[in-house]
Amino acid sequence: MARTAGSHSDITGPKVRDAALTLFARHGFAAVSMRQIAREVGVQVGALYNYTPDKQTLLFDLMQSHMDALLEAFSDDPAMPPRDRLHNFVRFHIRFHHDRPDAVFIAYMELRNLTPENFTNIEALRKRYEDKLEAILRAGVSSGVFDVADTKIATLAVIAMLTGVNTWFRSGGRLSLQDVEDQYWQMVRKAVSAESPA
Amino acid sequence: MARTAGSHSDITGPKVRDAALTLFARHGFAAVSMRQIAREVGVQVGALYNYTPDKQTLLFDLMQSHMDALLEAFSDDPAMPPRDRLHNFVRFHIRFHHDRPDAVFIAYMELRNLTPENFTNIEALRKRYEDKLEAILRAGVSSGVFDVADTKIATLAVIAMLTGVNTWFRSGGRLSLQDVEDQYWQMVRKAVSAESPA
């Protein structure tokens, strides 16, 4: 046997990425073998190497695609009031991350399995995303509607809090995604807002 | 050769746990081999099995010790004002986690490498810790000083935010741990506090 009926890279390629994403998220990069991925795709191990030069690159490509999609999907209008921009960010972050829990999980957990070069690359993308939030916070501080001692710290604090949603929330439970968005928005808004004088 | 001069379980035992903690944190449980741990300890692989029945149990014991120490170290006085209790929690959490970044990292990242039974066990300990914070928030909501829509969500949000400190803060940089504590306290305090009427 060799090439199989119906085989096509347009079909197998995405299958490989999907299988890798799911398995890496569930068991961790190091714990998943190329043979497991192949089995999930329905193919022999060797065939995977038509779609990635090696396992490390497969991981890196998944992370990079995720970060690219994240940066691509977020839109911000500097002309709007900082409060509205922050509200938009909070809603976007929760929704975007909720829609792709596996990719998010990998992007946060498998950084240490990247080669130093790949790590630097992904970190730069993450930094670009953080900078978008920090710009919003800075604008709010400038105009006096926000009050945070250090916008860099506040940025990291807000992102950590929002990303935490993914560790517990799944659709179909007691709360809707809208409820979650609303509650996190209230907390974020209050956390960074200037307090009215006593 | 066999038993080596100066060998003793009181010495080797802690060495095994320390080496495992460091290596698991740095490379991940699945990526670290028993032979790597043995090399770090300065011993042959077989000797490790005097200190753990298997690799999985070694991981579990590290996690359980960490969670036990966490629950043991935190003290709360229900008689105090909720605001002070929360302040105490925030400071404690940041400090305790800052002091043991490897154990924290493992406790959060390696949950998926636990057997179902071990996972359930660790999750129960984590839940007990979360409940301590939730009790504080509930007390504050009851007395009107706090205002959060759902204390369970607020609990998870605050913990995620605080634990996030560990991903970026290391002593010796631009900020002291005290600075970080102060800033996070301000954000947490504002996030859960009742707003003064307009």
Place this chain on the structure above:
DNA sequence: GCTTGTTTTGAACGACTGTTCAGATAACGT
């Protein structure tokens, strides 16, 4: 100094790892 118990070695087990590649077969272009 001798015995008992503790600790480690060194070798071995079968299974699994990521990766390569020649050969086989299907799909595609003409």
Place this chain on the structure above:
DNA sequence: ACGTTATCTGAACAGTCGTTCAAAACAAGC
């Protein structure tokens, strides 16, 4: 219909994996 290209198989490579265990060497108690 036929040549070319794309895709996959199956086998192989040299290592590494977690774990076990008899035998050896040290420590501790008497």
